[in-house]
Amino acid sequence: xxxxxxxxxxxxxxxxxxxxxxxxxxxxxxxxxxxxxxxxxxxxxxxxxxxxxxxxxxxxxxxxxxxxxxxxxxxxxxxxxxxxxxxxxxxxxxxxxxxxxxxxxxxxxxxxxxxxxxxxxxxxxxxxxxxxxxxxxxxxxxxxxxxxxxxxxxxxxxxxxxx
Numbered sequence: 001x002x003x004x005x006x007x008x009x010x011x012x013x014x015x016x017x018x019x020x021x022x023x024x025x026x027x028x029x030x031x032x033x034x035x036x037x038x039x040x041x042x043x044x045x046x047x048x049x050x051x052x053x054x055x056x057x058x059x060x061x062x063x064x065x066x067x068x069x070x071x072x073x074x075x076x077x078x079x080x081x082x083x084x085x086x087x088x089x090x091x092x093x094x095x096x097x098x099x100x101x102x103x104x105x106x107x108x109x110x111x112x113x114x115x116x117x118x119x120x121x122x123x124x125x126x127x128x129x130x131x132x133x134x135x136x137x138x139x140x141x142x143x144x145x146x147x148x149x150x151x152x153x154x155x156x157x158x159x160x161x162x163x
Contacts, residue, residue, distance in 0.1 A: 049141060052148035056080075060125070060154045081121040082156050087114050125156035 006012050053073070054064035060080040067073050075085040091111045098108035120133040126147060135143040146152070 045141075049144065052144050055148040056144070059148075059152075060156070077122070078118055080154075080156070081118050081125050083118050083121050087118065091115060125154060126152050127155040128152070 050068060053067040057067040057073075057076065057080070058064045062076055062080060066076045074088050078085045078088045091114050094107040094111035094114070098104040098111065100107070116133075116137065119136050120130070123129065123132040123136060126132075132143065135146075
């Protein structure tokens with residue numbers, strides 16, 4: 001039986017059942033190890049991102065724990081960026097309305113524009129420009145790590161003091 005011709009669970013069982021038990025165990029062990037490795041890499045990556053966001057919030061003068069609270073972390077991030085958190089509420093509402101046929105695409109694009117604006121303002125808050133904004137948009141995890149672990153300083157408060 002060819003693997004591409006499997007259409008029912010019974011056919012899969014027949015194919016796997018045709019293997020000796022040692023081979024079946026080896027296949028399942030390899031699959032389990034693969035899943036374990038993927039989950040471990042994902043967990044490590046998630047922990048690294050949490051640490052990076054914690055450091056970014058700390059650099060901006062906020063308590064690091066605020067970075068791990070869902071929704072609240074976005075409100076604080078908008079404040080760090082110098083953008084009113086009400087725009088975050090607008091993004092949520094626009095994204096929810098995007099399921100409406102025809103006009104939903106317009107709402108989704110509006111939410112995207114607001115999110116891009118917030119990302120650009122975050123770049124500016126750390127003294128960076130359009131290039132860094134593009135990096136945050138297209139290579140976000142990498143640029144978040146750079147922002148967190150480099151000597152980039154939060155300059156938003158300094159620009160307010162200068163005014």
